[in-house]
Structures are given as C-alpha cells and as structure tokens.
Amino acid sequence: MKEENEIEDETLGRWLAGELNETEKEELEKSEAFQSYQAIAHFTEDLELEPFKTELSYEQLKEKLNGKSNETKVVKMPVWKRLAAAASIAVILGLGLTYFLQGFGDDPTTVLTAQGETKSLTLPDQSEVMLNISSKIEYDEDNWEDERAVHLSGEAYFKVSKGNRFVVNTEHGTVEVLGTEFNIRNRQQQTEVICYEGKVRVTDLKGQSTVLVPTDAARLIDGELETNWSPSVNEKADWQNGVSSFHEVPMSNVIEELENQYQLQVQMDSEHNNRNYVGAFPHDNLEDALDLICNPMQLKYTIQNDSLIVIK
Amino acid sequence: MSQEKPNNVCEENTYKELFSSLAGQLRNFLVFRGSEENQANDLVQDAFIKLWENCKKVVPEKAKSYLYTIATNAFKNEMAHLKVRLKYSQSNTNSNTTIETPEFKMEESEFKRKLENAIASLPVTQREVFLMNRIEKKKYAEIAELLGVSVKAVEKRMGKALKHLRKNIKEFK
Secondary structure (H helix, E strand, O other): OOOHHHOOHHHHHHHHOOOOOHHHHHHHHOOOOHHHHHHHHHHHOOEEOOOOOHHHHHHHHHHHHHHHHOOOOOOOOOHHHHHHHOOHHHHHHOOOOOOOEOOOOOOOEEEEOOOOOOEEEEOOOOOEEEEOOOOEEEEOOOOOOOOEEEEEEEEEEEEOOOOOOEEEEEOOEEEEEOOOEEEEEEEOOEEEEEEOOOOEEEEEOOOOEEEEOOOOEEEEEOOEEEOOOOOOOOOOOHHHHOEEEEEEEEHHHHHHHHHHHHOOEEEEOHHHOOOEEEEEEEOOOHHHHHHHHHHHHOOOEEEEEOOEEEEO | OOOOOOOOOOOHHHHHHHHHHHHHHHHHHHHHHOOOHHHHHHHHHHHHHHHHHOHHHOOHHHHHHHHHHHHHHHOOOOOOOOOOOOEEOHHHOOOOOEEEOOOOEEEHHHHHHHHHHHHHOOOHHHHHHHHHHHOOOOOHHHHHHHHOOOHHHHHHHHHHHHHHHHHHHHHOO
C-alpha cells in the first residue's frame, strides 16, 4: 500500500488536470488515498460563488469616478470602515444625496445611509421609514402590491400604513407588522425590536416567535429569540432624539455605533469587546459621549486627533 | 467599416467591456484570497479606478494582469480564512448518498460540510490556485500567468491543496 507522502505534489496536481500518463496513473490509483482525492475532486467541481452583480457594481464605480473628477472633498474614513461600508462610499462622494439604484432588471430598490447620515423615505404604500446611520434597506417596488417586504441591515424606525402583512427581514430573523410603529436595530450579531404603537410579531430563524405591544421589546441574538430582554422604552426611538442607547449590548457594538455616528476610528483592546454595556451617548458632543461610555466600564480614553480615539 | 482598435483603455466602451469581462473574476479572486464579499466588491472598484487613472499607460491586453496585480497588493493577508460560503450547484444535492472510500465513510452532507471547512482553512497561496481551477475552471497555464508563477508551481500548489483537504477531512470532526 502506498503512503501519501510518496506521491509528489506535482504529480497529484497534474492528475487533477488530467495530464498523467498511464504508468503514472496506475501508480497513483494504487494508493489508499486515491479514492479520497477522487471524492474531493468530484465535489469541488460543483462549487460556485454567488454571481457577481456586474451592472450594479459598474454603476457604483461610475459614481466613485464622478465623485473623483468633481474634486469633491473626500471624507476620510478608516480603511476597514470604508471597506465595510462598501456602497455607502458612493453616497459620500455623491454629496450625500439618497442613493437610489433602480432599473437593472429585477434588482431591488436600495437606499443607503453613510456614517453620520440619517434619511427618511416613503415606501410605495406611503409607509414611512426613518433610516439611521450606516444602514441599508432594500425592497422590490414592482412586487410591492403583492408583498410588502423590506430587507434591513442597520437601524430604522417604521411607520407602517394600514394594509396587508408588512414584513421586515433581517439576517437574524423576521419582524412582521400587525400594527403601526416600531424600531429595528440590526447590528453585528444581534437585532433589537421595540414596538411603539400597534402590534408586531418577531420570528427568529428557528421559527420561535413573540408578539410585541407598545413599549415591549425583543432581541434576536445569532438568530435566536431572547425573551427576557427588557430595556427602558421612551416615546420615540432614542436615536431620533439624538441619542444612542444600549441595553446589555456588547462593547464592540457600542464602539461601532460611536465610530459610525462621529465618523472616526476607535482603538480598544479586544478583551473589552464582549463586555455588556448599559447606557447611552449623545450625538452632538464627543467628549460627553466618551465619558458616558468609558466611565461606567472603568475605561480611559485619549483623543489622539480628529479621527482617532484610543480606549484603554 | 473597420475601426482601429484603441491601444489604451481610456475609451469608455473598452473600459466597460473590460469591467464586464473581468470584474466578476477579480471579485472571485479576492474572495478566494480571504476577502469578505463587500470588501471584495469595493477592492474591485478601487482596482478599476486605478486602471482608469492610468488608462493611457495600459493596453487592453495587459489590463487583466494589471488588475490582478493591483488586487493582490490591495488584499495581502497570508493568514486569511475564507470568509464567504461556497455553494454546491443544484445538480448534486441528492442528500442520502454515502461517501465511501478506504479512508472516509460518511454521509454526503457531512462530507460537503467538512470539505467546505477544509477549503476555508487552506493556506492562501493554495486556496487561490485551487479555487480558480475548481470554481472558475481556469487552466493551470492561465492561473500561472495571472499570478506570475510557473505552471509547475501551480501544479505543486494544487497537489498540496488536495493533500491538505484530505488530511483535514480525515482528522476533523
């Protein structure tokens, strides 16, 4: 029986390309590992990636190029943020106008907000959505009459017009509207839903669901419904009053929200990432915001410059 | 009426054609290297912005290797794990089949899951070569040219990748 280490890497590589001669092939087929390689070759043949959205990407590229040629002031963002924000760059270079992508066959309508930017939009049925910073909402306008459904990543406040089922999908689960006003915050590994008026049903990826009435809240973590999560609920979503508030939320999420709100970068030791924070910070005063985040967590911050904060 | 072919990529139609034919594979390449999908999309656009800025200096035939070079430099992380889930195309989803070789015995679904994890854990230099061949069906010669290495190096990396995958599937639950 032939052992694996006797097969040359190169021979194995040439086998996969069908380039071995008969003698080499026979030799290889004797090895115990051969059938395993065959199975691997067979199944990897069948792999594929999500198709690339060429048209959409080209439009985004054109936006970027136009932004450049106009010599618009380029807003500096940390590179990794810039990458994460992907398409929202187009918004920033495009002078902050709402960025509608339409007209590419069946592509949904997409509305994005950049860091530090909020936006209101009206859906085809006159339902209103207020989109918080660094968020994205997608819906299919053509199909709207059959199905009122949007996909949200980020945070938004919804005022839903009376009518059929209205559904908000997030990567962690589904929120179905039975009544009117509610807020959804979907960041990193969790989605929070607070009901302000009417009734809302929240369903997780496993199919567990709960119905919320005004001032009720629910949270989805990694696709699972958490039932005993009860933040204090004000009359309106806090972000609409210029405040970001958190109830038992990992510090990494809080810091990300701060970075997006103030458009800067924060360095913090990763050991603090999973510590839970309860509190709030204002959107109009960076030092107050930092005090309110750092003091209760017994952390210290240094403002290095306009765009970099170090927290220890 | 025959028009003379442009000898650079400053003409918008030429540029757009290049985007249509190359952007997708460039995105795949970045994903194979361990980039996230959004990030890869952004890096593709950045690479094409560079191409536009240097359009006078680049003849269309050279645009491809030019773009791959930029993309490689833009995403250099030798340790990067595969961030994107690969899919198996529809043709192969009869689920109850058992994979049986002298070394493996498991259900197809389990084998596929292990295979995916094993691919994610391949070293970047092996993974990019392996997936360019398996997913994009690129020939070794083409891969070698795009990466600026010899065909022999590609053969070796493919062989090493196969060994890594087999070992990984054998050893990990």
